[in-house]
Structure formats: structure tokens, C-alpha cells
Amino acid sequence: MAMIFRMIILLMLIVSIIMTAFNVNQTKPTATIGQWVKLNTTGVPIANWSGPWSCILDKNTGLIWENKDDNEGIHDANWTYSWSDGQGLGIENRGDCNFDNIRCDSQDLIRLARQEKTCGLSQWRLPTAEELITLINNTPPAGDPVIDTDFFSNTKRGAYWTADSRQPLKGFYRFLGQGATTISFIKGKKTATPYRNAAYVRLVTSERK
Amino acid sequence: MRLNLSWVFMHTLLILIVIINLLTGLRIAAVHRPEVMLWSAFLPQGSLHSLHFSLGVTLLTLSLGYSFYRLYAHRFLQSPKRDKTQTRYHKFIILLGYTCLCILLLSGSLLYLGILPTDLLLNSHYVAALVLLVYIPLHAGSYFVQYGIKLFSTIFIASNQARKANVNFILCSIILGIGLFIFLSKTAPQTLIAHKIDISQYIKIDGHANEKIWASIKPQVVHTFGGANFNNGSTDIRVKVVQNEIEAFFHISWDDTSHSLSHLPLHKTKTGWQVLENGFYHFDEKTYYEDKFAIIISNNCDFAAANTAHLGPKPLADKPANWHGKGYHYTTDKSTTDQSIVDLWQWKAVRTNNMILMDDNYIGGPAQVRAGKRRYTAGYQTDAKQSGAYVMNWQWYKPNGIVPKRIPLDTSVLQTTGNNLQYDKLFPVLPWDDTKPYRAEHDTFAIGSTLPSVLYRSNRFEGDRADVRAFARWNDGQWSLELSRKLVTGSQYDISLKENVCLWFAAFDHSQTAHTRHVRPLQLKFR
Structure with a gap:
């Protein structure tokens, strides 16, 4: 009788091990929630691991940022722009893009993004230096720009324009008088840059969806 | 009793x-x-x-x-x-x-x-x-x-x-x-002799290995196992090394009956474009993938690739699980000094062979988790590059269908490729400037058309990631790979090739992660 009892215990132990193995779910990765939210072309939030996306919402500041792509449209990350406010300050059409017959300046991108209503929004503008610096991530993978490229895809290791104009130029460019502030995404450095220079642009809007 | x-x-x-x-x-x-x-x-x-x-x-x-x-x-x-x-x-x-x-x-x-x-x-x-x-x-x-x-x-x-x-x-x-x-x-490490050659001796990195010096050296044979698609998962790797006090040259050959250049091709179906795959969603593709070869170099000669192999779906309690459940490579020392990082070179039959490079990577401590990255790779990271890249030819990968990023300017490439994935007819990479952006309204490709998935944005990497020159040829069931790298590169992400460093070799037969392996490392000795 005791032997039968012990045999039942042994069998139950073996069966429970096998059943547990079949029933335990394998560990799978799950997305974590962070500071950034991807928005699709109409401005609808999508999951972190989804794509493609056109804008990024910063949950900390409430700002919505333009995402860059590589499809040769107006948001292509390779295009460069001179700085212009469209009202006489700055230098027009000294950057390189292929969406305009002539060359490009920052107002061209602002105008086209507003016309297109990128992410359903129409108040696109250049960010201030203070705003653009909030994108800096000082611990990127080796050689990457100092930004979270999983959200801000196609970001270049180069200078991006801000709206901060009338900045006194220093050193070699002193003779040009004033320029606008750029933020470099190589190391996050802030520099007064001549309006005529070609730099990248990432637009921002404070609108709420 | x-x-x-x-x-x-x-x-x-x-x-x-x-x-x-x-x-x-x-x-x-x-x-x-x-x-x-x-x-x-x-x-x-x-x-x-x-x-x-x-x-x-x-x-x-x-x-x-x-x-x-x-x-x-x-x-x-x-x-x-x-x-x-x-x-x-x-x-x-x-x-x-x-x-x-x-x-x-x-x-x-x-x-x-x-x-x-x-x-x-x-x-x-x-x-x-x-x-x-x-x-x-x-x-x-x-x-x-x-x-x-x-x-x-x-x-x-x-x-x-x-x-x-x-x-x-x-x-x-x-x-x-x-x-x-x-x-x-x-007696744990086996010896791998780096034979001295004169600096004037020219070795062309072309995979032919027809320089006289190679014929005069007996290869060190490494029996490797546990890979996908090889016969019984095993292949023998034959390694020869020479050095001229500035650079080291390797000639490596391994048995692989299939010449695999079909790398995640894009296939047009009735419902749209699809990536041909068998496991890619879980980062463990075992069918539609290029052949690869990897070398690990470390000052640490511990087992399991310098003790970087950490097995299981979630070996790090505070980091994400991996998709395939196999594990991660990472070092347990978080600093990136020469002693703690492990050098990792990856030759890729499609993505880097046309660049005449191995992808120079490294294994360091577990990287920080990034919310937007679906695949956490722990310590496995690439060296920095100044420019140059390959990108995948889809706007965003989804297992149930994709939109191509670009299509060839000359669509005759598609006609030669067609629905047929024979390696000798498949155009394995598309140079960026030979393509134009994909537009749905211009998609007149026939059902069954196939597009390459690899786009070259430039001819090659430049910078730290391009330190290892390499080229391989496949012939009669065997890959022949020639490569060279400076003994000392000066990069914080590279290990100097010197006396007593240990090496591990792994072959991939059209598989993404399922590589062969061996137990004891090979320890470099200069003669």
C-alpha cells in the first residue's frame, strides 16, 4: 500500500513537471514606455515599435517634432538649408534640396510643412536653441548623433538651425556680423553660424492635437 | 544500513x-x-x-x-x-x-x-x-x-x-x-601561429589566396558545430595567419555546400510586397539570409567566447528578454578598456563583401535599454563609422507586408531577377544612386517579382567600422576568405593582434544568428 502511494507521488511529480513546462509562457520582450511618442502622418500616436512615423511627441515638453526620412520628399534628412525668416532677415536659397527648382532656405521647409499639414498640424516653425537642446542624448551608440535615433531617425551628425537669430559671429566669420544659432548633433555644441551656411533643419510645433 | x-x-x-x-x-x-x-x-x-x-x-x-x-x-x-x-x-x-x-x-x-x-x-x-x-x-x-x-x-x-x-x-x-x-x-587554448613575412610581400585581399605564402603554411583546422543548415550543423574551418609587424593577414576557408546570397528578398504577391523570411521576425532567420563568418578576438581566453556568451531568454534581470530565447553576448566589465571589450568582426556575403570589408563590431557591457529599439543586443555593438552604410530596402519592416523604400532605375534588374532566387541571377545589392524612391502609383511590377533588400548608400563604411578589409569567394562547396587588419588600430573598440590574444571562429550558413562554434579558443603566437 505504501509503495503504491509513493509511486503515485512520483508519477504526480513527473506529470506536474511536464505540464508546467508546456504551460509556462516563454519570456518575450515587451516595449517600454518612454519620453517619446511616434505620430503617424495624420498625427495619431502609434506604438514604439511601429512605423513609419512622421512626427514625435515629447511627453515632457508637449512639443511635437518633425521626423526625417530618406524618400527625397520635403522631410528628407539629407537636405540642407540656409537660414531665412522670410521677411528679409537671413539669406535665402543657399541650401541643397531637390523639392525646389532653386536652392532652399529654412522658410521653404516651414512653408511646405504648413501647406502639407504634416501630422495634421500647421504651425511648424524652427525650434529655439533651448527647445532643440532638449533632444540631446549624451549616451548614443558609438559614432551615432547625440539623439535617440530610434525615434529621430535619419538624424545627421551635423549642425541644425534654431530660431535664435541676430547672434554675433565670432572668429573667422566675425566679418559677416550676425547669424543664427545651430546645435551640432555630433556633440551637442551650440554655435553662432552665418545665415548663408547650409545646415540641417528639424521643425517643431507647440500646437496640441 | x-x-x-x-x-x-x-x-x-x-x-x-x-x-x-x-x-x-x-x-x-x-x-x-x-x-x-x-x-x-x-x-x-x-x-x-x-x-x-x-x-x-x-x-x-x-x-x-x-x-x-x-x-x-x-x-x-x-x-x-x-x-x-x-x-x-x-x-x-x-x-x-x-x-x-x-x-x-x-x-x-x-x-x-x-x-x-x-x-x-x-x-x-x-x-x-x-x-x-x-x-x-x-x-x-x-x-x-x-x-x-x-x-x-x-x-x-x-x-x-x-x-x-x-x-x-x-x-x-x-x-x-x-x-x-x-x-x-x-592547456586550454590551442595554438594559432602567425607566421612572419616581409613587409614587401604583397597579399591581395581578393579571396583567391593565390600568393605563394599561403601554399607554404599548414592550416590550423577548427572543428565547429551547432550551426544551422550545415551538414549536421558542423563545418571545418581552416585558418592561416601571417603578419608583417604592421598588419596581419588571414586566409580562412570553410565548407558550405550552398552559396547563399538571397538575403531577405522582397517578393511581390497578390496582396503587396512581402519580405521572404523564416524566423526574421524573431531575429533568427534561417532560410533567406546571406552566408556570414565571424571572428572574436579577446585578451581574455575564457570559454564561451571570452565569457561573453550568456544563455537563456533573459540572462540580465534588469534588461529585456531576447526574441529567440538563446541569449546575449556581453562582457561583465562595464568599462571599455582594452582588457574588457571583445573585438568582433563579421563578414557578410551580401552586405559587406561588396564593400571588401568585414563589419568591425565589438562586445562590451550590456547597453542601456532604448524604448524605440525592438531588438536589444546587450553587449553586441558596432564600431563607430564616419560615413557609409547599407540600409534595408523597406520603409518599415512588418511580418505581414512591407512597402519598398526604393526601386531600380533600370527595371531590367527585376526582369533578370524575376521570381527566381538563384544566386547567380540575383542582383544582391542595389546602389542608392541606381534607384529611385518607391511610389505606389508607379508600381507596375508583376506578381512574383523579386527585389533585393540591401541598398548601398555608399561604396563602403569609413572610419573605425572599416578597419578590417576582407573579400571571399565561393567555389565548389567552399568559401575562401582573405582579410587583413592592422596589428594595432588605436581604436578603443579594437583589440590589438599580439602574442597570446585568443580567437574564436564561427560560420553561418544562410542564418542570422545560428552560427557554428568551438570550445577551446585559439591563442595567437608570433613566429
């Missing part, structure tokens, strides 16, 4: 070794045996190879000690007769256990030494381990059924007979084990 101290000591140690090594061994096997993943929840995770090998050496010591015990125990250790407890059934089962242990020890030792082709050894090791798994309930379970819990006092509490002789026997066994450990640790 009480058994003597030596028997209790050996039996208890055997129980521990068998349990731990079955668990660690099955976790190691799970990397290339998907059926073992079913038991993943019960298996340990992390750095397990050294523990497995160490307990293997302990088991070898135990078997030598037990042989001595069986021959001489009756003379001085006062071993009691146990005929009453050992029925014919138990004797048969114990014989089965001994047989399994002998096979495990023999196959494990030969796998460790790496001097014979591995497929039969690896299968024998695995089958013997499975039989041993069944042996446990047949042996221990049947004794439990027969005697109940009083069995535990019999096998774990020793008698006081011949106490001094038993203690001496145990001490001698421990000394033997320590001696074996020291001997094996000193």
Missing part, C-alpha cells in the same frame, strides 16, 4: 554534478536544438559554459576515484555488501547510468579537445544526456518507491567505519581533481 563516507561523498557529489550539468548542458544545447526550448523555464540562465566544463572535469575525477574505489574499497574502506538492495532491475538501471556517464565523459572530453569532427560526438553527448534524464526517475524514483524517505538517511548519512582511510581517500580525490583542473586550464 549505513554506507561508508567515501561512497556517500561520491554519490552526493555525483547527484549534484548530474543535476547541474544536465540543466546547464540542456541550456547550452537549446542554442541549436529548438526542441529543448520547451523546457526553457526549468533551465538556468547566464554564463554557464565554465560551470559545465568545470563540473565535467569534476565528474572525470570522480570516475577515476570511483574506479579505484571499486577495485580497492573492500581492502581498506570497509565497503558494506549491498546485494539485498540491488535487485536485477536496479543492477540493469545502474549499468545504464554508468554507460550514459561513460559516453558523456568520452564525448564531452573529445568535444572539449576539438581534435575530431564533432557531429557524432555532439549527438552522442546529447542522446546520453537525455537517457540520463530518464535514468533519474528510473533509479532514484524506484528506490524512493521501494524504501520511502528512509532512503535519504541511507545515502546521505555515512557510517563511521574506517573513518581515517575514507577521509584520506576523499582528500586524494580532491587533490587529483585540482591537478586535473590546473593541467586543463594551462
Whole structure:
């Protein structure tokens, strides 16, 4: 009788091990929630691991940022722009893009993004230096720009324009008088840059969806 | 009945070794045996190879000690007769256990030494381990059924007979084990000789290896195992190294019956474009992938690729699980000094061969988690590059359909490719400037058309990531790879090629992560 009892215990132990193995779910990765939210072309939030996306919402500041792509449209990350406010300050059409017959300046991108209503929004503008610096991530993978490229895809290791104009130029460019502030995404450095220079642009809007 | 101290000591140690090594061994096997993943929840995770090998050496010591015990125990250790407890059934089962242990020890030792082709050894090791798994309930379970819990006092509490002789026997066994450990640790790496050549001697990195120097060197043969798609998962890798005090040159060849250049091709179906895949969603593609070859270089000669292989779905408690459940590569020292990073070069038959490069990567400490990154790779990272890249030809990867990023300017490429994935007709990469952005309204491609998935944004990487020049050719079931790198690059993400650094080699047969492996590293010696 005791032997039968012990045999039942042994069998139950073996069966429970096998059943547990079949029933335990394998560990799978799950997305974590962070500071950034991807928005699709109409401005609808999508999951972190989804794509493609056109804008990024910063949950900390409430700002919505333009995402860059590589499809040769107006948001292509390779295009460069001179700085212009469209009202006489700055230098027009000294950057390189292929969406305009002539060359490009920052107002061209602002105008086209507003016309297109990128992410359903129409108040696109250049960010201030203070705003653009909030994108800096000082611990990127080796050689990457100092930004979270999983959200801000196609970001270049180069200078991006801000709206901060009338900045006194220093050193070699002193003779040009004033320029606008750029933020470099190589190391996050802030520099007064001549309006005529070609730099990248990432637009921002404070609108709420 | 009480058994003597030596028997209790050996039996208890055997129980521990068998349990731990079955668990660690099955976790190691799970990397290339998907059926073992079913038991993943019960298996340990992390750095397990050294523990497995160490307990293997302990088991070898135990078997030598037990042989001595069986021959001489009756003379001085006062071993009691146990005929009453050992029925014919138990004797048969114990014989089965001994047989399994002998096979495990023999196959494990030969796998460790790496001097014979591995497929039969690896299968024998695995089958013997499975039989041993069944042996446990047949042996221990049947004794439990027969005697109940009083069995535990019999096998774990020793008698006081011949106490001094038993203690001496145990001490001698421990000394033997320590001696074996020291001997094996000193002979762990195999030697790989880097022959000296004159700096004027020209070696063209073209995969032909037709320079005279290569013919004059005997290759070091490495038997590797555990890869996907190779015959029985195994292939032999032949390595030759020369150096001219500035650069090192390697000629490496390995057997691979299939020349695989079909890398995640885009295929047009009735419902749209699809990536042809078999496991890519879980980062474990095993069908539509290019051939690859990897070399790990480290100042650390520990087992398991300088102790960077950490097995299991979630070996790091505070980091994400991996998709394939196999594990991660990372170092346990978080600083990135020369001692703590491990250099990793990856040659890729499509993505880097046309750049005449190996992808220069490294293994460091576990990287920080990034919310937007679906695949966490722990310590496996790429070196920095100044420019140049390949990108995948889809706007965003989805398993149920994609939109191509670009299409060829000259659509005759598609006509030659068509629906046919024969390697010699497939155009493996698309140069960026020979393509234009995909527009749905211009998509007139026939159902069944196939597009390459790799777009070259430029001819090659530039910067740290481009330190290793390499080119390979496939001919008659064999890849021939020539490569060179400076002995010292000056990069914080590279390991200098110098006396006593250790190397590991791995081949991939159209698989993303399922590579072959070998146990003992090869240690570089300059001659």
C-alpha cells in the first residue's frame, strides 16, 4: 500500500513537471514606455515599435517634432538649408534640396510643412536653441548623433538651425556680423553660424492635437 | 544500513554534478536544438559554459576515484555488501547510468579537445544526456518507491567505519581533481601561429589566396558545430595567419555546400510586397539570409567566447528578454578598456563583401535599454563609422507586408531577377544612386517579382567600422576568405593582434544568428 502511494507521488511529480513546462509562457520582450511618442502622418500616436512615423511627441515638453526620412520628399534628412525668416532677415536659397527648382532656405521647409499639414498640424516653425537642446542624448551608440535615433531617425551628425537669430559671429566669420544659432548633433555644441551656411533643419510645433 | 563516507561523498557529489550539468548542458544545447526550448523555464540562465566544463572535469575525477574505489574499497574502506538492495532491475538501471556517464565523459572530453569532427560526438553527448534524464526517475524514483524517505538517511548519512582511510581517500580525490583542473586550464587554448613575412610581400585581399605564402603554411583546422543548415550543423574551418609587424593577414576557408546570397528578398504577391523570411521576425532567420563568418578576438581566453556568451531568454534581470530565447553576448566589465571589450568582426556575403570589408563590431557591457529599439543586443555593438552604410530596402519592416523604400532605375534588374532566387541571377545589392524612391502609383511590377533588400548608400563604411578589409569567394562547396587588419588600430573598440590574444571562429550558413562554434579558443603566437 505504501509503495503504491509513493509511486503515485512520483508519477504526480513527473506529470506536474511536464505540464508546467508546456504551460509556462516563454519570456518575450515587451516595449517600454518612454519620453517619446511616434505620430503617424495624420498625427495619431502609434506604438514604439511601429512605423513609419512622421512626427514625435515629447511627453515632457508637449512639443511635437518633425521626423526625417530618406524618400527625397520635403522631410528628407539629407537636405540642407540656409537660414531665412522670410521677411528679409537671413539669406535665402543657399541650401541643397531637390523639392525646389532653386536652392532652399529654412522658410521653404516651414512653408511646405504648413501647406502639407504634416501630422495634421500647421504651425511648424524652427525650434529655439533651448527647445532643440532638449533632444540631446549624451549616451548614443558609438559614432551615432547625440539623439535617440530610434525615434529621430535619419538624424545627421551635423549642425541644425534654431530660431535664435541676430547672434554675433565670432572668429573667422566675425566679418559677416550676425547669424543664427545651430546645435551640432555630433556633440551637442551650440554655435553662432552665418545665415548663408547650409545646415540641417528639424521643425517643431507647440500646437496640441 | 549505513554506507561508508567515501561512497556517500561520491554519490552526493555525483547527484549534484548530474543535476547541474544536465540543466546547464540542456541550456547550452537549446542554442541549436529548438526542441529543448520547451523546457526553457526549468533551465538556468547566464554564463554557464565554465560551470559545465568545470563540473565535467569534476565528474572525470570522480570516475577515476570511483574506479579505484571499486577495485580497492573492500581492502581498506570497509565497503558494506549491498546485494539485498540491488535487485536485477536496479543492477540493469545502474549499468545504464554508468554507460550514459561513460559516453558523456568520452564525448564531452573529445568535444572539449576539438581534435575530431564533432557531429557524432555532439549527438552522442546529447542522446546520453537525455537517457540520463530518464535514468533519474528510473533509479532514484524506484528506490524512493521501494524504501520511502528512509532512503535519504541511507545515502546521505555515512557510517563511521574506517573513518581515517575514507577521509584520506576523499582528500586524494580532491587533490587529483585540482591537478586535473590546473593541467586543463594551462592547456586550454590551442595554438594559432602567425607566421612572419616581409613587409614587401604583397597579399591581395581578393579571396583567391593565390600568393605563394599561403601554399607554404599548414592550416590550423577548427572543428565547429551547432550551426544551422550545415551538414549536421558542423563545418571545418581552416585558418592561416601571417603578419608583417604592421598588419596581419588571414586566409580562412570553410565548407558550405550552398552559396547563399538571397538575403531577405522582397517578393511581390497578390496582396503587396512581402519580405521572404523564416524566423526574421524573431531575429533568427534561417532560410533567406546571406552566408556570414565571424571572428572574436579577446585578451581574455575564457570559454564561451571570452565569457561573453550568456544563455537563456533573459540572462540580465534588469534588461529585456531576447526574441529567440538563446541569449546575449556581453562582457561583465562595464568599462571599455582594452582588457574588457571583445573585438568582433563579421563578414557578410551580401552586405559587406561588396564593400571588401568585414563589419568591425565589438562586445562590451550590456547597453542601456532604448524604448524605440525592438531588438536589444546587450553587449553586441558596432564600431563607430564616419560615413557609409547599407540600409534595408523597406520603409518599415512588418511580418505581414512591407512597402519598398526604393526601386531600380533600370527595371531590367527585376526582369533578370524575376521570381527566381538563384544566386547567380540575383542582383544582391542595389546602389542608392541606381534607384529611385518607391511610389505606389508607379508600381507596375508583376506578381512574383523579386527585389533585393540591401541598398548601398555608399561604396563602403569609413572610419573605425572599416578597419578590417576582407573579400571571399565561393567555389565548389567552399568559401575562401582573405582579410587583413592592422596589428594595432588605436581604436578603443579594437583589440590589438599580439602574442597570446585568443580567437574564436564561427560560420553561418544562410542564418542570422545560428552560427557554428568551438570550445577551446585559439591563442595567437608570433613566429
